Amino acid sequence: MPLKAVPFSQGSRFQLIPREFIRDPLGFVVRQVPRSGDLFQIRLLHRTILLTTNLEAIRHVLQVNHRNYRKGPLFRHLSLFLGQGLLTSEGDLWRRQRQMIQPAFYKNQLPGLFEIMSQTALGFCTDLRQRAGDETSLDITREMMQVTADIVLHALFSTTMEKDREEIYQYVMDVQDYSMYMTTHPWMAPVWRLNGRRRKIEARKAYFDEWIFRIIAERRQATKRPDDLLTMLVEAQDAESGAGMSDQQLRDEAITLFAAGHETSANALSWTLMLLTQHPDIMQKLVAEIATVLEGRPPAWEDLPRLSYTRQVMEESMRLFPPAHAFGRIAMADDAIMGYRIPKGSSVFFSVYGLHRNPDYWPDPERFDPNRFAPGKEKERPKLAYMPFGAGPRMCIGNHFALVEIQLLLVLLLQRFSFELVPGQQIVPQPLVTLKPRDGILMKVKNKKS
Numbered sequence: 380m381p382l383k384a385v386p387f388s389q390g391s392r393f394q395l396i397p398r399e400f401i402r403d404p405l406g407f408v409v410r411q412v413p414r415s416g417d418l419f420q421i422r423l424l425h426r427t428i429l430l431t432t433n434l435e436a437i438r439h440v441l442q443v444n445h446r447n448y449r450k451g452p453l454f455r456h457l458s459l460f461l462g463q464g465l466l467t468s469e470g471d472l473w474r475r476q477r478q479m480i481q482p483a484f485y486k487n488q489l490p491g492l493f494e495i496m497s498q499t500a501l502g503f504c505t506d507l508r509q510r511a512g513d514e515t516s517l518d519i520t521r522e523m524m525q526v527t528a529d530i531v532l533h534a535l536f537s538t539t540m541e542k543d544r545e546e547i548y549q550y551v552m553d554v555q556d557y558s559m560y561m562t563t564h565p566w567m568a569p570v571w572r573l574n575g576r577r578r579k580i581e582a583r584k585a586y587f588d589e590w591i592f593r594i595i596a597e598r599r600q601a602t603k604r605p606d607d608l609l610t611m612l613v614e615a616q617d618a619e620s621g622a623g624m625s626d627q628q629l630r631d632e633a634i635t636l637f638a639a640g641h642e643t644s645a646n647a648l649s650w651t652l653m654l655l656t657q658h659p660d661i662m663q664k665l666v667a668e669i670a671t672v673l674e675g676r677p678p679a680w681e682d683l684p685r686l687s688y689t690r691q692v693m694e695e696s697m698r699l700f701p702p703a704h705a706f707g708r709i710a711m712a713d714d715a716i717m718g719y720r721i722p723k724g725s726s727v728f729f730s731v732y733g734l735h736r737n738p739d740y741w742p743d744p745e746r747f748d749p750n751r752f753a754p755g756k757e758k759e760r761p762k763l764a765y766m767p768f769g770a771g772p773r774m775c776i777g778n779h780f781a782l783v784e785i786q787l788l789l790v791l792l793l794q795r796f797s798f799e800l801v802p803g804q805q806i807v808p809q810p811l812v813t814l815k816p817r818d819g820i821l822m823k824v825k826n827k828k829s
């Protein structure tokens with residue numbers, strides 16, 4: 380049978396950019412699926428992109444024929460600064476690096492990483508205790524960003540870099556903003572060169588590189604190395620050749636893990652706290668579970684599986700607000716999906732946000748209902764209907780790390796503080812590299828009596 384062309388989304392065939400998409404890219408996919416089906420294309424000026432929440436299309440691109448697909452322009456821009464780390468590399472380099480780095484994230488490494496996370500998270504709670512109170516309101520997004528960045532820095536380098544950390548945070552933030560902006564406004568590249576914005580990021584890159592190459596040199600020479608991710612990277616060897624990583628590759632992997640490993644978790648936590656303050660009954664049930672299981676003490680590694688409702692809450696929150704809300708691939712050669720023609724060079728985007736709100740898999744999809752993740756429930760829906768961490772060989776390497784981190788922080792925070800949304804604010808999800816609240820989330824944070 381001859382292959383068909385992927386249809387345009389309803390009413391968008393002759394639009395240079397669908398107005399509805401510009402106004403609200405997240406809601407656009409959710410509204411289009413019932414009208415246009417779950418695989419359609421839209422024009423974005425000079426190019427077209429395919430958007431899908433179709434499970435067969437997702438499985439095809441990410442698993443079955445993944446070798447025919449590469450990451451798109453966002454990753455090319457990111458690689459200018461992140462180099463050739465796991466997130467941005469392709470082909471044999473990516474395969475070699477993934478195989479070398481994967482053991483650092485195996486489940487048996489997590490208890491050690493959990494200790495590092497606990498220390499950092501408890502330190503953060505002590506600091507927050509000083510700032511919490513009736514009168515102050517805090518931007519919870521900023522707070523979560525700070526603590527998750529500290530955790531990943533600690534896990535990577537055994538330091539939170541007191542002196543330099545603002546500079547490093549800002550560097551990673553600038554890199555993401557730059558890459559996102561260049562992907563959506565490629566014609567603005569010369570303007571960023573002329574107005575000095577790109578030079579500013581390059582200066583921060585030079586600062587970071589000097590710092591990291593020094594740390595790598597010290598680590599190579601150290602007789603007793605700390606038990607952290609950098610040591611695992613320094614000691615990792617290629618299975619075939621036995622060779623380790625060069626300093627440049629270590630640098631690229633370390634900055635990649637830092638960049639990929641904090642904003643996503645921070646957003647997951649911020650959205651979870653927002654949803655909990657909006658659903659006091661669920662908050663109450665969660666706080667009761669934490670009190671019953673832990674009787675006031677901080678969680679130990681062994682406690683995590685017993686905090687099962689906490690886990691359900693986190694998973695449901697990442698359904699409604701998946702931090703990696705969409706990601707895509709470019710076809711390297713002509714292909715066919717479900718009888719549709721996918722010409723070489725096509726951009727295929729998966730809207731995880733749309734998939735997680737598809738009523739075929741999620742009845743009453745807008746409702747926040749952690750019971751969807753109660754034991755045994757996942758058997759009631761197809762596996763790929765939930766994919767906050769992606770799927771296939773390039774699935775998130777830090778997924779277990781992130782789940783442990785989010786669970787730990789959520790428990791420690793709810794044991795120590797109560798949270799209340801500051802009334803009157805409009806909380807708008809903004810789909811950049813990650814899905815974050817556009818203007819933050821203001822909350823009154825109060826100390827609970829100890």
Ligand code: HEM
Pocket residue numbers: 450465466477531635636639640641643644647701702703706707767768769770772773774775776777778780781
């Ligand atoms: C809630 C937290 C997180 C979410 C939602 C998330 C989501 C994702 C997703 C969807 C991908 C796949 C992207 C694609 O296929 O194009 C990915 C890849 C990746 N993530 Fe995460 N992530 C999280 C936390 C972390 C953490 C904590 C780390 C590291 C400490 C990390 C490191 C990475 C890396 C290195 C990749 C690239 C893997 C590869 O291509 O081999 N992530 N993440």
